[in-house]
Amino acid sequence: MSLLTDVVTVSRRNLIVVPVLLAGAAVAVALGMAGTHFWPGTQPLPTWGFSAPQTFKAYLSSAVLVLIVGQLLTAVWIYRFHAPKPVHVFHRLSGALAFLLSLPVAFYCLYSFGFQFGTGATRRVMAHSLAGVVFYGAFASKMLTLRLKRTPGWLLPVLGGLVFTSFVLAWALAALWWFRTVGFAR
Known part of the structure; x- marks a missing residue:
């Protein structure tokens, strides 16, 4: 009887995963739809002292990348070694700063270029668009997981890994590509 009770408890505990993942998927789909239907815009965006909006995005997203690597390192420290x-x-402050700094990059991506998927978009651009919306969807699910009680212990690290991986992929497909193509000029 105890084994059956344990199995039922684990199953109920894992059920919370479904709405958490659905919430993240809703965020990703909403961003993709907004980027497809409402943008790209026709008004030029400010360059904030850089030569082009893409250069601004490349440098700002690189700063976010540094913060996200810090997030990964401190998360491992916290969860594996009981950090002070x-x-x-x-960890919390750098995560908040990384998220805030990512917002102008996302706005520029969606507003200037839209969500590009399908006919006419290169594979790199499609993968970048998908990685970008997955990043925000995974981030939403991760933040929701932090606030809920009784989520499975594996969920937070998996979502954190998805946040990290999707951002690194989006950065590599845009900022790294930009630096390799254009260079490091401001």
Whole structure:
């Protein structure tokens, strides 16, 4: 009887995964639809002292990448080695800063270029578009997981890994590509 109770408890606990993932998927789909139907815009965007909006995005997303690598390192420290309180604070602050700095990049991507998928888009651009919306969907699911009680222990690291991987992929397909194509000029 105890084994059956344990199995039922684990099954109920895993059920919370479904709405968490659906919420993230809804965010990703909403961003993709907004980028397809409402944008790209026709108004020029400010370059903030850079030579082009793409250069601005490449440098700002590179700063976000540094913060996200810091997120990965501090997350491992926190969850594997019981880090001291200041590491927890740094993890939260650097995560908030990374998210805030990613918003102008996402806005520029969606507003200037839209969500490009299908006919006319290169594979690199399609993969970048998908990685970008997956990043925000995974981020939404991860934040929801942090607020819910009784989520499975594996869910947070998996979502954190998806946030990290999707951002690194989006960065490599846009910023790294830009630096390799255009160079590091401002």
